[in-house]
Amino acid sequence: MKKHQIVLLPGDGIGPEITAVAKSLLTKVSQKHQFELEFNEQPIGGSAIELTGTPLPESTLSACKKSQAVLLAAIGSPKYDDYPREKRPETGLLALRSGLDLFANVRPIKIWSSLIEASSLRKEVVTGVDLIVVRELTGGIYFGKPKGRIKTEKDERAFNTMSYSAYEIDRIAEVAFDLAKARTGKVCSVDKANVLEVSQLWRERIDILADKNRQLEINHLYVDNAAMQLIKDPRQFDVILTGNLFGDILSDEAAMITGSIGMLPSASIGKKGPGLYEPVHGSAPDIAGLDKANPIAMVLSAAMMLRIGLKEEKAADDLENAVNDVLDAGLRTADLMSSSFTEVGCIEMGNELLKCI
Incomplete structure (x- = not known):
């Protein structure tokens, strides 16, 4: 059975919540398509500052370099706005891109x-x-x-x-x-x-x-x-x-x-080595821990990781199709909510996505 080594970077704010959803979906599609994902969770951003005093610990960068792909959720918090630039969470992301030579x-x-x-x-x-x-x-x-x-x-x-x-x-x-x-x-x-x-x-x-x-x-x-x-x-x-x-x-x-x-994924890639896959939204600290986050961009980032980084295209299709199915069913997180739809939280959205795979 093929094995892929993945570094998870939950980061700050809603990051841990949407990472949990993506991890559960990745586990399910990997079992379905008969490959193994070995997850290695590492700190970055504000969470890393709290643990180590730096936004990108050397241990995190080292783990990322040894992986096949890196899945990042979100970084940043107003708590660190007055920190020197080199100590702010965003500096950790820039250093990660530079350390992995991700130019695109x-x-x-x-x-x-x-x-x-x-x-x-x-x-x-x-x-x-x-x-x-x-x-x-x-x-x-x-x-x-x-x-x-x-x-x-x-x-x-x-x-x-x-x-x-x-x-x-x-x-x-x-x-x-x-x-x-x-x-x-x-x-x-x-x-x-x-x-x-x-x-x-x-x-x-x-x-x-x-x-x-x-x-x-x-x-x-x-x-x-x-x-x-x-x-x-x-x-x-x-x-x-x-x-x-x-x-x-x-x-x-x-x-x-x-x-x-909250719907958009992205990939940062180089000529060789692991790519970095992340949603384009921020850490949304105002809704962190309230089960209001939209995990879909994180799930679609995981799909990009499967397709581009791991060459597991059928598994990527499953994640994208699951997103389409829950949206067609009228389920919406708060950021997408309007009349005639059913509002769900981050956890429930994750559970509904799991049902579609």
């Missing part, structure tokens, strides 16, 4: 037919939306140097540097192109080449790579136009390729097309 964030944006009415956009605009945002994760303005804050004689200045090398652009483009080849073959590269030199290099590299991938339909949009087009006509997109800052913003904008950020 893949975020699918898909409309579930039973949730069309939950979208902020009109039904005729969102019906059939099925796109992927591919965001470069380890470069750009979040990591560029120099950066900092300095005092002047009369004022204070803060500065950051947006920087990309040709190599960084090429490798994230390869991820987007490979995804597009398995879909409709359309890639939209998003930049700000009309004003930014870094974007000019980005666009030049994409054009060079496009010449080597003529089976793909590759076009460019400035980021402000792309933001507008995502709301105006999201169905025009299949794979959106962009840098760290623009991808951060556009992927959250695209998330709201679906009606709830």
Whole structure:
């Protein structure tokens, strides 16, 4: 029997609740499809700070490096807002991505037919939306140097540097192109080449790579136009390729097309080694422990882990089909609730998903 080693990172807030749901579902589908999952639970974020004084203990990073995949729930709490940057929970996540050399964030944006009415956009605009945002994760303005804050004689200045090398652009483009080849073959590269030199290099590299991938339909949009087009006509997109800052913003904008950020999974991957799979929502400390969390994004992240990281596609199909079945049955957590549906908590949603497998 095949065995896969999985590191679970429950983290903070609602993290432990949604992790429990995902773990129970993963256990069931692994038994059904005759493979074994060996879980190793490790601390990260605020929970790690409480235990060790650091948001990413070396033992956690070491365990992740030895695994085949990492499933993260959520990190963060207002409790740590006044901590120095290097001691805050979010720093643990950045260090984990860096430590695993995860440079590509893949975020699918898909409309579930039973949730069309939950979208902020009109039904005729969102019906059939099925796109992927591919965001470069380890470069750009979040990591560029120099950066900092300095005092002047009369004022204070803060500065950051947006920087990309040709190599960084090429490798994230390869991820987007490979995804597009398995879909409709359309890639939209998003930049700000009309004003930014870094974007000019980005666009030049994409054009060079496009010449080597003529089976793909590759076009460019400035980021402000792309933001507008995502709301105006999201169905025009299949794979959106962009840098760290623009991808951060556009992927959250695209998330709201679906009606709830609590529905969306993501994967962060590199050229080798384990990938990191996580829901895109936060830790929601205001509802932690109240059985109000929506576990679906975590379950769909587990499905991405099965499909991309472990190559267990039938098991991944089971999780995604279970989500579709409970939604079609009219079951909703509080974030998705409206009249005519049945509200359930995190635990009950998990139990209903289990029944569908």
